[in-house]
Amino acid sequence: MSDLKTALGEAVAAAFAAEGVPADLARVTPSDRPDLADFQSNGALAAAKRVGKNPREIATAVAERLKGDPRLSSVEIAGPGFINLKVADAALSDRANAVAADPRAGAETMAVPRRVIVDYGGPNVAKEMHVGHLRASIIGESLKRIYRFRGDEVIGDAHFGDWGFQMGLLIAAVCDTHPAIAELVEDLNARGEVTEADKGRLAVLATLGLDDLGALYPPAAERAKGDVEFRNRARRLTAELQSKKAGYYALWERFRDVTREALIRDFHALGVDFDWWKGESDVEDLIGPMVADLDAKALLVDDQGARIVRVDRNGETRPKKLADGTVVEAPWPDPLLVVSSEGSAMYGTTDLATILDRRRAFDFDLVIYCVDQRQADHFEIVFRAAYLAGYADEGQLIHVGFGTMNGTDGKPFKTRAGGVLKLNDLIEMTREKARERLHEQSLGEDVSADEFEEIASKVAVAALKFADLQNFRGTSYIFDLDRFSSFEGKTGPYLLYQVVRVKSLLRRAAGEAARPGPVIVGESAERDLVLALDAFDAALADAYDKKAPNILAEHTYRVAQAWSKFWAACPILQAEPAVCASRLTLATATLRQLELALDLLGIATPDRM
Template identity: 65%
Template sequence: MSDIRARLGSAVSAAFEAEGLDPSLGRVSASDRPDLADFQCNGALAAAKAARGNPREIASRLVARLQGLPELEAVESAGPGFVNLKVALGLLSERAAEVAASDLAGASRVAAPRRVLVDYGGPNVAKPMHVGHLRAAIIGESIKRLFRFRGDEVLGDAHFGDWGFQMGLLITAVLDEGLDPARLTLEDLERLYPAAAAQAKADPAFRDRARKATAELQGGRADYRALWSRFVEVSRSALKREFHALGVDFDLWKGESDADPLIPAMVEDLRAKGLLEHDQGAEIVRVAREGDKRELPPLLVVSSEGSAMYGTTDLATIVDRRKSFDPDLILYVVDQRQADHFEQVFRAAALAGYAREGELEHIGFGTMNGADGKPFKTREGGVLKLHDLIAMVTDKARARLREADLGAELSPEAFEATAHKVAVAALKFADLSNFRGTSYVFDLDRFTSFEGKTGPYLLYQTVRVKSLLRKAAEQGAEAGPIAVAEPAERELALRLDAFDVAVCEAYDRRAPHAIAEHAYQLAQAFSRFYAACPILAVDLPGQRASRLALAQAVLKQLELSLHILGLEAPERM
């Protein structure tokens, strides 16, 4: 079972071959001119270039060979040498039925499933979750779901930030204040860390004590370890709760500390391989390469204080993952600004033989900005906690629902659950509808609007389909064979067919916005269909059954799309 594009592609490729041309030129894609065709092939242009021929003439010969195919309603050459294809209604009906019957709503699985580890979220013991963590969580969760959807074996790892200098800072701060470790709260941590970080910048003596504490913690000093596990315990449960509220859940809650026991042996291994070098009191691995445009700094493996740096931990984590899950691919969903760091780690891993080229990939993303175009801050200029952000969006979602008089008949609990779903949808869809690499501007009013390209709109449309199907069930109306006829049905069937392209593009580019775009297009196509084609009110039982089957296929594909994006539609709103 494959999509229409692929089926037409093989027919067109065969025509290329019959003309003595490269069959790979027969690739077919959705038409740029929906007014002229459903699909098009640009291969005649490339063929003409290679063979110094006339593209229009080649296109005409291809068209002659494709004439009369039962899959096609029309085929013609156009423009400088395009082959335009219009699909027969029979094929559209057949394909829509496939989508309706398919567990994946017409999407395909990968040919060879891989073990993939997605490293995302990156919550930190010392710091509260703030808006900076939002994108990693949203994008990473979606990529995890996307890869799993296509059949890979996937694990999501929170890769908890529970090691390194920040821990030394906290230990030093707690001891200086003489706090009782047993009574430490999340609020203490959230207060102590920023203060300690600031003090370390201003006061070199304090900084040195914190660095020493870091090294001693990593060296296994018992009282520091005890204090440290208290930090981890306090913040992990809070972080789990925060993430879960966002619909973000991890398979692994590994931390940087889990890689720590592997570090001594790894350092020895690097030394034995001749990769380690003494430099300015530290030990480094040089990763610069011939022909680099810029000078990539070496990876710092052991600091002059004797402690592990974040590159060390990242490298050891690769070793750890190699031993446990042995992934074919590790995706690091981390801020784009850390690109150089990952390049350093990846190169060091390749040099040491911990991972091959291409097995490690940094999935960078831009920042979420405020109206001023700078990374999002509170009105007072501080960092906005994720918890407060979600509360803010949920408040707005509640207000929007009331404003529109939606959900009035729901119980208070159901209303609250709906408001939360709307809020999460608003936040996540706004993020995922942009390409991850670009930064975007946070705009509460726009994100929570039910109009336009928003999460709430998608939820609303999904709920409309559910409502329709519920009503059909009450009336005893059943779905039946699909017979695409009306223009709106035709458009809808084409859109259902396009799901696989969107899924594959999102997968290949690690770019969930392709799914977001598709979901929006599908919702719109359904809405046009819904407006143009009465479903329950038609007289012909066959037509009603066909349209119900289309609606069911839409609902399935919409819900799968939402699921990949990490959203969930309520039953009613």
């Protein structure tokens, strides 16, 4: 069952072919002039250029062939050669009935499913989530759901940042401030193992909360910048952790566990859930063999004491400014730094090993890295190295970058105090606004305290997510607190509100024993609603191809808006029985598609609000 756009596209293509003009140009799109038509084809214009004929002549001939099509109520030529198509009410009714009967609300699945990993979120040990994590989580989660819904087998991986230099910093900071822990760690280090008898003593580690770690880390990172001795100590601790020295490892396990537990909870509250919480630490054991393999493949080169893989092709170079200000012609992209001059693995090394790990655990066709746009060069380098080493096939690794959330000054967002805004604080602020609003509606009187809180959370999350998802992911945008926690207009709560209205209507209809029946399209608001519903599959496919959830967000808003106009223009329960039945079916179809689409955006809907 295809949508009207596709079906009409095929009809126009057939007419093109019959006229001897290239049928591949016969694309049908929703009309730019809804006052004139439902759909249009601009193909005659492009075809005219290609075959050297007058576009109006082609359009006229094609239109003549289309006029017999019972699905079309009118076919007209306008301007230089636009073919304007109006769909017959009967065809719209048929389509509406098909969408209403379809559990997928008119969305297709793909003929050839792929195996896809979506790497998103970017959580790190000891770091509470801040607004900067919002985009990575929201966009990645939505892409994961869209891909899965279209039929792919999809794994969402948090790719937990739990290894590396920050761990050394954190160990140093904790040992300096917690003498009891320092003592335990040293003791375990000295003995070289953790035994059953140590279980009780390990309880002291449990006193370390995420708050403590979050407070300790920033000053430690700051200190490491200026304090060479401290930095070297942290490096040494990092190396000792990586060699799994018992005390440090036990301490690190606490870091990892306490952070992961809190983050899983926070992500879940945002409607973000990962299939894998693989950490950088999980690929640590793969790095040694991988380096040996790269060496065996003669890809590793010694350079300034480090070991690198050159990824530039055929001597690609680019002028490059050095630290001292001089400009030299250097290979581009930069090489992948695999082993530092101190012998440790780097960021890119871990990423490369992660590709191997994923290949082993899940034989992917595609890995989507939903990560900040600023990492674009880094991924280009890692991907090239992976292709060179044969760890993935060309094109299987894709970086889907997104822009930053900026403040009104155009720089990455900071609170007035100059700090980062914690994600939990943002959610709670928005939730509080939702509670106030719900009290104004005096909804608190009708629902339980638990449901009240659940509704407030859903409203808050919908507001935040939709505010982000309606922007194209690739561009940076200005984060405005008022806009993100706004409930009117083109917002998440508006969408929820339309869903709630349908649900309310259907509850009432059930009470009055009003039953849905065949759709008979008549009113213009009904036509518009069916046309909006019909566009679901195209929006999904486009969002999928472009990896751009904002396309689906836009579609969802249009359906909600068409529903709201329909609601205002067309009485439902008061209508005569056949019309009432038709409109109830439209309402049911709208509800299903809205809830599906919102779910794909990662937005859950309440029953009332």
